[in-house]
Amino acid sequence: MSTEVRIKRITTRDIRARKGAEPLVVLTAYTAPIARLLDPICDILLVGDSLGMVVYGMETTLGVTLDMMINHGAAVVRSSSKACVVVDMPFGSYQESREQAFRNCARVMAETGCAAVKLEGGRELAETIRFLVDRGIPVLAHIGLKPQAVHAAGGFRAQGRLEAEAEAIRDDARAITEAGAFAVVVEGTVEPVSRALSAEISIPTIGIGASPACDGQVLVIDDLVGLFDDFTPKFVKRYADLRPLITEAAQRYAAEVKARSFPGPEHCFGMPKK
Numbered sequence: 001m002s003t004e005v006r007i008k009r010i011t012t013r014d015i016r017a018r019k020g021a022e023p024l025v026v027l028t029a030y031t032a033p034i035a036r037l038l039d040p041i042c043d044i045l046l047v048g049d050s051l052g053m054v055v056y057g058m059e060t061t062l063g064v065t066l067d068m069m070i071n072h073g074a075a076v077v078r079s080s081s082k083a084c085v086v087v088d089m090p091f092g093s094y095q096e097s098r099e100q101a102f103r104n105c106a107r108v109m110a111e112t113g114c115a116a117v118k119l120e121g122g123r124e125l126a127e128t129i130r131f132l133v134d135r136g137i138p139v140l141a142h143i144g145l146k147p148q149a150v151h152a153a154g155g156f157r158a159q160g161r162l163e164a165e166a167e168a169i170r171d172d173a174r175a176i177t178e179a180g181a182f183a184v185v186v187e188g189t190v191e192p193v194s195r196a197l198s199a200e201i202s203i204p205t206i207g208i209g210a211s212p213a214c215d216g217q218v219l220v221i222d223d224l225v226g227l228f229d230d231f232t233p234k235f236v237k238r239y240a241d242l243r244p245l246i247t248e249a250a251q252r253y254a255a256e257v258k259a260r261s262f263p264g265p266e267h268c269f270g271m272p273k274k
């Protein structure tokens, strides 16, 4: 019998049960090396469609494809063993009909091995969420600031300042909870609204720019370590500044190549040792 120690992955049921308990720690991960580093630290590794902007240099997330999400999702699942891996469904892959959503979500789950998918939307998506959950696909919902709706919203702007908007977000939270989502990301939402809906619904809220009243927090890893600097949303805290380290390493390499001091004999094959 194998004596290998196997740590079971955190499940979407474990995540749902964390409501009212210790806050959920969530970060994005897009690649194998980052997934390996973050897996022991995070409850959820989110393969976010933010990768379009962060990894591919796009201006919005709208150009992200299902194939991109599947390739990065598979890399993160292969390179983690403890965290619950959730993959973002890209723009256009789930809004058309509940059948389209099921087909594409099922493909993401089958081809990546992830535990759940995330879809942006509230009341208008409730029927789709119910359809997916009833057919074995755990759904993380995403309400408030919805980056895939950037053009409809007229920019990446904080949500819930107006009373009508605040009421709509709380309705969205109730609708996706009723539909069976196991948790919900609340993005760019003013504190009173985040606090009220976190108290109202029975599933964990994972905030990004949505105050400490949420049941957990998520950030984009490249923002956290200072690798992404096209823009810095107010809600980002930079815990490290890796860019100067990379610049300095590359500059030292360049200088040594020009001086022919790299590669040294220890980096060469078949060179006589002096």
Ligand SMILES: Nc1nc(=O)c2c([nH]1)NC[C@@H]1CN(c3ccc(C(=O)N[C@@H](CCC(=O)O)C(=O)O)cc3)CN21
Pocket: 049, 050, 053, 054, 061, 147, 156, 157, 158, 159, 188, 220, 222, 223, 228, 231, 232, 233, 234, 235
């Ligand atoms: N690197 C990165 N980090 C993110 O958090 C992130 C992405 N990319 N891509 C997808 C979305 C887009 N997001 C964004 C992008 C910009 C703002 C922003 O500039 N917000 C301003 C204005 C807010 C307002 O006036 O209402 C801010 O000051 O935060 C916010 C969220 C969040 N997501």
Ligand SMILES: CC(C)C(=O)C(=O)O
Pocket: 028, 046, 047, 048, 049, 050, 051, 088, 142, 185, 187, 208, 218, 219, 220
């Ligand atoms: C920031 C999180 C919530 C996200 O949706 C993403 O990274 O795409």
Ligand SMILES: [Mg+2]
Pocket: 048, 049, 050, 088, 147
């Ligand atoms: Mg996203």
